[in-house]
Amino acid sequence: MSGAQAMRERAGESWIEVGRLEDIPRRGARVVKAPDGDIAVFRTADDEVYALRDRCPHRGGPLSQGIVHDRKVACPLHDWKIHLDSGEAVAPDEGCTATFPVRVEDGVVYLRLEPRGCEEG
Amino acid sequence: MGRERLVLVGNGMAGMRTLEELLVLAPDLYEITVFGAEPHGNYNRILLSPVLAGEKRLEEIMLNDEAWYAERGITLHKGREVTEIDRARRVVRAADGTEAPYDRLLLATGSLPVVIPVPGNDLEGVVTFRDIGDVERMIAAAGEGRHAVVIGGGLLGLEAAYGLLKRGMDVTVVHLLDRLMEKQLDGTAAAMLKRALEERGLKFLMEHETEAILGERRVEGVRFANGLEIPADLVVMAVGIRPNVELARRAGLHCERGVVVSDTMQTYDPRIYAVGECVQHRGVTYGLVAPLFEQAKVAANHLARIGTARYEGSLVSTKLKVTGIDLFSAGDYLGGEGTESLLLQDAAQGIYKKLVLRNSRIVGCVLYGDTLDGAWYFQLMRDGTDVSAMRAQLLFGQAHLGDAGHGEVERVAALPDDAEICGCNGVSKGEIVRAITEKGLFTLEEVRAHTKASSSCGSCTALVEALLAHTLGGDYEQSPAKKPMCPCTDYSHDEVRQAIRDNALKSIPEVMRFLEWKTPDGCSKCRPALNYYLVCQWPGEYRDDPQSRFINERAHANIQKDGTYSVVPRIWGGETTPAQLRAIAEVAERHQVPTVKITGGQRIDLLGVPKEKLPAIWADLAAAGFVSGHAYGKAVRTVKTCVGSQWCRFGTQDSTQMGIRLEKLAWGAWTPHKVKLGVSGCPRNCAEATIKDFGVVAVESGWEIHVGGNGGVKVRATDFLVHVRTMEEVEEYCAAFLQLYREEAHYLERTAPWIERVGLAYVRQRLVEDEEGRRALAARFRESQRHAQVDPWAERARGAEAHEFRPLKALTEEATA
Numbered sequence: 001m002s003g004a005q006a007m008r009e010r011a012g013e014s015w016i017e018v019g020r021l022e023d024i025p026r027r028g029a030r031v032v033k034a035p036d037g038d039i040a041v042f043r044t045a046d047d048e049v050y051a052l053r054d055r056c057p058h059r060g061g062p063l064s065q066g067i068v069h070d071r072k073v074a075c076p077l078h079d080w081k082i083h084l085d086s087g088e089a090v091a092p093d094e095g096c097t098a099t100f101p102v103r104v105e106d107g108v109v110y111l112r113l114e115p116r117g118c119e120e121g
Numbered sequence: 122m123g124r125e126r127l128v129l130v131g132n133g134m135a136g137m138r139t140l141e142e143l144l145v146l147a148p149d150l151y152e153i154t155v156f157g158a159e160p161h162g163n164y165n166r167i168l169l170s171p172v173l174a175g176e177k178r179l180e181e182i183m184l185n186d187e188a189w190y191a192e193r194g195i196t197l198h199k200g201r202e203v204t205e206i207d208r209a210r211r212v213v214r215a216a217d218g219t220e221a222p223y224d225r226l227l228l229a230t231g232s233l234p235v236v237i238p239v240p241g242n243d244l245e246g247v248v249t250f251r252d253i254g255d256v257e258r259m260i261a262a263a264g265e266g267r268h269a270v271v272i273g274g275g276l277l278g279l280e281a282a283y284g285l286l287k288r289g290m291d292v293t294v295v296h297l298l299d300r301l302m303e304k305q306l307d308g309t310a311a312a313m314l315k316r317a318l319e320e321r322g323l324k325f326l327m328e329h330e331t332e333a334i335l336g337e338r339r340v341e342g343v344r345f346a347n348g349l350e351i352p353a354d355l356v357v358m359a360v361g362i363r364p365n366v367e368l369a370r371r372a373g374l375h376c377e378r379g380v381v382v383s384d385t386m387q388t389y390d391p392r393i394y395a396v397g398e399c400v401q402h403r404g405v406t407y408g409l410v411a412p413l414f415e416q417a418k419v420a421a422n423h424l425a426r427i428g429t430a431r432y433e434g435s436l437v438s439t440k441l442k443v444t445g446i447d448l449f450s451a452g453d454y455l456g457g458e459g460t461e462s463l464l465l466q467d468a469a470q471g472i473y474k475k476l477v478l479r480n481s482r483i484v485g486c487v488l489y490g491d492t493l494d495g496a497w498y499f500q501l502m503r504d505g506t507d508v509s510a511m512r513a514q515l516l517f518g519q520a521h522l523g524d525a526g527h528g529e530v531e532r533v534a535a536l537p538d539d540a541e542i543c544g545c546n547g548v549s550k551g552e553i554v555r556a557i558t559e560k561g562l563f564t565l566e567e568v569r570a571h572t573k574a575s576s577s578c579g580s581c582t583a584l585v586e587a588l589l590a591h592t593l594g595g596d597y598e599q600s601p602a603k604k605p606m607c608p609c610t611d612y613s614h615d616e617v618r619q620a621i622r623d624n625a626l627k628s629i630p631e632v633m634r635f636l637e638w639k640t641p642d643g644c645s646k647c648r649p650a651l652n653y654y655l656v657c658q659w660p661g662e663y664r665d666d667p668q669s670r671f672i673n674e675r676a677h678a679n680i681q682k683d684g685t686y687s688v689v690p691r692i693w694g695g696e697t698t699p700a701q702l703r704a705i706a707e708v709a710e711r712h713q714v715p716t717v718k719i720t721g722g723q724r725i726d727l728l729g730v731p732k733e734k735l736p737a738i739w740a741d742l743a744a745a746g747f748v749s750g751h752a753y754g755k756a757v758r759t760v761k762t763c764v765g766s767q768w769c770r771f772g773t774q775d776s777t778q779m780g781i782r783l784e785k786l787a788w789g790a791w792t793p794h795k796v797k798l799g800v801s802g803c804p805r806n807c808a809e810a811t812i813k814d815f816g817v818v819a820v821e822s823g824w825e826i827h828v829g830g831n832g833g834v835k836v837r838a839t840d841f842l843v844h845v846r847t848m849e850e851v852e853e854y855c856a857a858f859l860q861l862y863r864e865e866a867h868y869l870e871r872t873a874p875w876i877e878r879v880g881l882a883y884v885r886q887r888l889v890e891d892e893e894g895r896r897a898l899a900a901r902f903r904e905s906q907r908h909a910q911v912d913p914w915a916e917r918a919r920g921a922e923a924h925e926f927r928p929l930k931a932l933t934e935e936a937t938a
């Protein structure tokens with residue numbers, strides 16, 4: 001990866017290895033159990049990877065269990081759609097869920113436990 | 122700059138309807154600001170009754186949410202009550218100091234519920250019935266077995282009482298007079314209504330005057346003038362409303378009972394318009410939406426500077442919204458000097474009709490039990506039609522004017538084009554028919570969206586459905602709903618299925634490519650549908666796509682609100698053994714299952730299981746001989762049975778065995794929606810077979826087969842299909858019926874709506890008349906079952922789809938430090 005990437009790593013922000021890309025089903029997700037709560041790691045049809053707090057902004061449904069389509073996931077409880085890249089609910093619903101930095105290198109998925117984008121509550 | 126400023130005070134039904142009408146006529150004329158005292162957008166106040174009864178949710182009754190205002194550039198100050206109108210400066214000011222200048226002002230402040238002046242009327246637990254806040258307070262106070270006292274036996278009081286009754290309360294309605302709804306009903310209809318409500322569990326204290334409400338801080342009881350005291354945890358005052366004119370009066374506008382307006386809906390200050398319940402027009406105030414919507418049309422016409430419309434007052438009709446009670450009333454329903462009454466009373470059927478005539482014209486009408494002709498009578502009344510020629514048939518309804526009537530469709534067919542169908546929104550038959558034909562509408566939802574008919578109180582739904590049936594004729598029954606499957610495609614369910622069949626499409630990506638899907642990989646609506654169509658079409662060949670299954674079917678367990686799962690093992694025909702029960706008990710204990718519950722489908726539910734634990738539980742259940750109950754799937758669920766001739770003194774056949782045989786035949790099949798079966802041992806029908814998708818009722822001479830029942834949201838009793846003699850014949854019909862449904866219904870369409878769409882005659886033709894066809898269907902079902910009857914739990918307990926049940930990684934504290 002890029003030099004900047006390596007620099008950040010050296011600076012002590014840690015990327016954690018969580019598994020292999022092929023362990024996550026295409027158009028699916030797997031859960032990473034983290035100290036502050038579950039994180040859902042998604043893999044789209046094009047092998048893009050995204051990570052979201054595994055809690056729907058509506059009523060906390062586990063997004064990892066939803067149907068993944070395009071860059072969205074449909075929450076299993078009441079079918080809100082959440083954008084995987086921003087964590088925002090698809091309009092007209094309103095709300096958002098935290099995203100986490102992820103990257104894939106040589107088929108290995110790395111994650112950083114740094115929630116972004118939304119207040120974690 | 123440049124645009125004139127319009128301010129609306131009161132964002133309720135009349136005011137907002139005026140804005141909607143105005144925006145159609147002149148979308149850009151004004152810069153609009155709206156003040157509303159309630160902390161919501163605009164909602165359908167009428168439907169507070171079904172919300173209270175738990176038949177509708179609050180979200181479902183919103184008419185204009187905040188986004189609606191935002192999209193139209195309208196400023197909404199919700200939760201702000203306007204307390205002052207400065208007519209000289211042309212500014213309104215709210216309690217919190219917010220100001221808005223206006224060029225035109227529209228007042229629509231509605232009315233206030235009357236609170237009777239008795240001691241204790243300010244105690245906690247004493248409420249009125251007017252807005253969302255009131256409903257929330259009532260729901261909070263409601264509780265199984267608690268006492269509610271509703272003061273007032275009018276429309277509102279009865280709807281409140283019914284709602285609280287549905288919420289499990291013990292409800293007493295107190296009425297000052299000896300007759301319920303005396304403003305709408307004559308003695309006979311009122312007595313029939315009272316009896317029907319009593320049968321449902323309401324109690325009445327007629328001719329009782331409330332003297333005091335008892336209690337310290339909270340209400341504890343009610344005392345009447347005759348000394349009687351009854352306990353109360355909740356008191357609802359529903360004794361009437363009075364126009365809310367305080368604001369207008371303080372601003373110096375001429376008010377009597379209401380804000381006085383002219384035929385152009387202007388107050389005495391020509392810059393200020395008023396509509397709705399706060400208004401008094403030609404001496405009359407109104408308390409129903411239909412006239413208010415007529416006022417809204419007129420006010421909008423003038424605000425839009427067209428200036429041609431005049432409001433000349435309205436005739437009103439009333440319907441009661443208590444589920445299962447049909448009641449219609451209009452005009453002078455009592456009659457008197459110079460009138461004569463036509464009466465029809467059929468106590469056995471619970472029907473009462475009364476028409477009041479003056480000079481051979483209908484001037485009033487009360488209908489109880491059969492209200493379908495209400496719209497017609499109301500039309501004759503408004504038009505002042507001379508009815509002498511049809512007098513003899515009048516009471517039997519419009520359909521009887523020509524030949525012998527054939528139900529609702531004929532009745533609506535005979536209505537003139539300008540007959541009003543939807544009283545709430547003033548939509549005529551002609552408008553609906555035009556919308557259906559010109560815009561190609563097929564469903565009630567579509568008609569609601571395009572015309573607003575049937576979208577307010579819903580009491581004209583049957584008429585609208587009949588109009589759909591009449592207008593589309595054969596099409597309504599036969600034509601596939603032309604609706605695209607979902608926004609990802611323009612093709613309908615039927616077209617997609619046909620393409621899969623005709624072009625041998627064998628995977629979801631193939632279907633999407635072939636039919637040029639508009640999205641890269643579909644959505645949560647179409648992917649499960651496609652997966653099902655492929656499973657059904659290519660049994661044994663198609664490789665199921667777990668990622669296109671809803672989580673319940675992917676995990677073979679029901680997801681719960683907290684993200685845990687439930688496990689329901691199959692209990693064949695509902696018959697079990699001590700050993701089986703012991704095995705379930707042991708599994709529950711060993712795995713610390715928090716809740717064990719008997720389901721409504723004669724089996725046992727283990728609730729609250731974390732996903733990771735599912736395979737272990739299934740392994741133990743499999744060891745004890747259990748297979749999946751598919752309680753989570755669009756699949757064959759349960760076969761409910763009764764004890765039948767094995768034990769029951771009335772049983773005519775062995776219904777339990779029949780049920781077990783059917784369940785062994787049908788389990789494991791994927792279907793368009795869930796399928797439930799039932800077998801009863803005699804026509805007493807203890808297994809409720811006549812509300813099942815496939816129901817069997819034993820009789821002395823064999824078995825009656827019934828299809829298309831549903832006990833869910835919209836209850837539907839089955840249609841009788843055929844009588845057969847042997848268990849083998851029942852099995853053949855069952856297999857053939859299920860296969861026909863599997864092959865032809867739309868995904869997520871249960872058998873009840875499917876049969877209503879294709880018609881029972883069609884199903885009978887395919888299954889009963891075409892014997893060879895039936896055999897072929899049954900054979901296809903059995904072939905498909907060879908591949909489907911593999912227990913998914915056992916497979917997973919042995920390690921299939923393991924990733925589904927394990928986290929990708931568990932990060933411990935130190936790994937992340």
Ligand code: SRM
Nearest residue numbers: 679687719720721722723724752797831832833834835871
């Ligand atoms: C467990 C059970 C309630 C209970 O504790 O008794 C139940 C639970 C659920 N029902 Fe039910 N229904 C249960 C018997 C019924 C019955 C009674 C019956 O089968 O005799 C009915 C009415 C009969 C009918 O279906 O015609 C029933 C009509 C519904 C409906 C309305 C269906 C309709 O066509 O209108 C839904 C909603 C749906 O399917 O879309 C529903 C949906 C649900 C769901 C799946 C809601 C959901 O999506 O999460 C519930 C799953 C809870 C869970 O995880 O276990 N449930 N549900 C019953 C399971 C029976 C079983 O052994 O499998």
Ligand SMILES: Cc1cc2nc3c(=O)[nH]c(=O)nc-3n(C[C@H](O)[C@H](O)[C@H](O)COP(=O)(O)OP(=O)(O)OC[C@H]3O[C@@H](n4cnc5c(N)ncnc54)[C@H](O)[C@@H]3O)c2cc1C
Nearest residue numbers: 131133134135157158166202203230231397398408409410
């Ligand atoms: C439970 C219930 C059931 C009903 N059922 C039926 C039925 O079946 N059929 C039927 O035709 N009618 C029915 N009605 C009557 C119908 O709802 C009313 O006729 C209609 O809502 C009146 O419309 P409106 O705009 O005049 O008043 P509202 O809808 O009451 O709107 C007035 C709004 O103005 C706000 N407001 C008042 N003063 C101010 C102020 N100073 N500043 C800011 N805002 C203010 C109020 O808070 C309110 O939100 C029912 C009513 C109720 C309560």
Ligand code: SF4
Nearest residue numbers: 681682720721833834
């Ligand atoms: S089990 Fe059925 S009736 Fe009960 S809450 Fe769930 S869906 Fe509603």
Ligand code: FES
Nearest residue numbers: 056059061075078
């Ligand atoms: S919890 Fe996700 S949609 Fe309701």
